[in-house]
Amino acid sequence: MPPPGTSISTPDPTPMATPMHVLRGIAVSPGIAIGPIVVLDTRGIRLPPRNITAEAVERELQRLDEGLEVAGREAAEAEREARTRLGPQYADILAAHARMIGDITLRADARTRVEQEQVSAEHAIIEVLEAHATRMERLNDSYLAARAADVRDIEARILGQLIGQRPKSFQDELPAPALVLAQDLSPSEAAGLDPNRVLGFATEAGGPASHTAIVAAALEIPAVVGLGKFLDIARQCRMAVIDGDEGLVILDPDLPTQARYRAAAAERSARFRVLSQQANLPAVTLDSTQVHLWGNIEFTAEIDACVNLGAEGVGLFRTEFLFLNAKPPPSEDQQFQAYAAVIRALRGRPIVIRTLDLGADKLGPYRVSAYIESNPCLGLRSLRLSLRDPGLFRPQLRAILRASTLGDVRILFPLVSTLAELREARAIVRDVAAELVAEGQAVRENLPVGIMVEVPAAALMADHLAKEVDFFSIGTNDLIQYTLAVDRTNETVAELYSAADPSVLRLIAMVVEAARVHGIEVTVCGKMGGEPLYTMLLLGLGLRQLSMPPHQLPEVRRVIRGVRIETARAVAAEALRLETAQAVTALLESALRQALPDTPDTPEPAASAMR
């Protein structure tokens, strides 16, 4: 098989037909989608045509003025917000952006283009600002070259305004359900996809555990990312297959390939239906060890799938998704309503509400330019951001604590890297609880508090951390990223990103051991916890709780019910002795085949093309 990012064309046996292209990327959301394709312009932005008619000039000038006006006000608002929340260094950058947007030369140059060259407002802005940014980059001055990024940032802000006046989303313009092909999609763009209109998506960029991938899986939209450059070829094609199990995209598939995939898709849904009917069977191994299966959710609508597919509760509610497409951010009351709805829908089942994990690739649109960090994954993200920004953190804690009396609520802090952070966060929870009590509001006493173990520092300190929390939740998506120093969203290093790496397994084993010694619960809630290949390994390492996207529950339950704990222990012990991720993967594949020989093979889609 060729590596991700490669493409092979094969002549179609039918004369005159366009050639079929088979592209290999990274499978991030399972399932098979077949249909017509829509190729998006950069990051989902639909630019209007460049040229306009003479009659449209007046209207276009008015749009340009309005766009600049609103974008300027927006930057000034962002500046005020950043000044109170984040301090002067962020605010000053935004103040400079607001000034640039209000600059009279920018307005005059753009107006001249619209009037004299008859171009649309969007293209006038792009042409003026791109020329400016390119001049700065060519000046051989690293300070000015870096400022070119600011020019592009304000360009994006103004374009956002101008395009915002046009139809809301490319989805509104789709004539029929289609496959979306794009350079990249951000998590918030993915969160806005409508599964009834977008059957699947494939992107040139993106890594194996990006939040875009997580959202796709939550929406049950088959997706392949990290395909490398392919949009130029795709623009000449009419339809495609997206194979979210194998990480393949087949452009203009020939008829036999289409038939094979349609059959595989039908078989897949029949199998899922059968396994889903077993949702009420206990997740117990052949030798009677009970395993607790929970669901991960990003959207409140996923609760139904959790309940129907037999989750005992919600092991991870990624609350930042309430914020990603919300402008302004949800108020305390709006958050309370959202948490209360989920808790009520669970009818007594437990729920672990994770506090905001904003930052890195998860930035709400209203604060995109508030964080200009050269290394955002190692920067002000997650709990660090919440601790720095009481205006964000306290209303969320108030909402969670108010909702805590409605059910079995537990609270989870993301990306804890030191004991000091944990203590500071716990102190704020205590303070917020006291404040609510003083206001006469009911708050649940002894609300269980846990931490995500997702940086090596936390895993290495797990024995100390375990004394101060009620539970651990191992976030393998980030743990892999930080242990192996591999950006989880970067397709160019995706081959290094592996849950099977022995270094990751050793850290997981340490965390499970610390939890056992201190008598606290431990769950795996990263992607690894929902992948059947790793189920035996995790059981063998001592895990008895797994939390995963709800549609993964049936396959994981099937593996649990088909294995013995002693076999799982032997597999884990062997894996811990191995030297490479490849050797661990081979071991796990063979152990799974032996224990469950009926594990389905994924279809060999276009054997001739792959050779």
Ligand code: PEP
């Ligand atoms: C993780 O890192 O494994 C995790 C569950 O958190 P997220 O994927 O939201 O970063």
Ligand code: MG
């Ligand atoms: Mg994480």
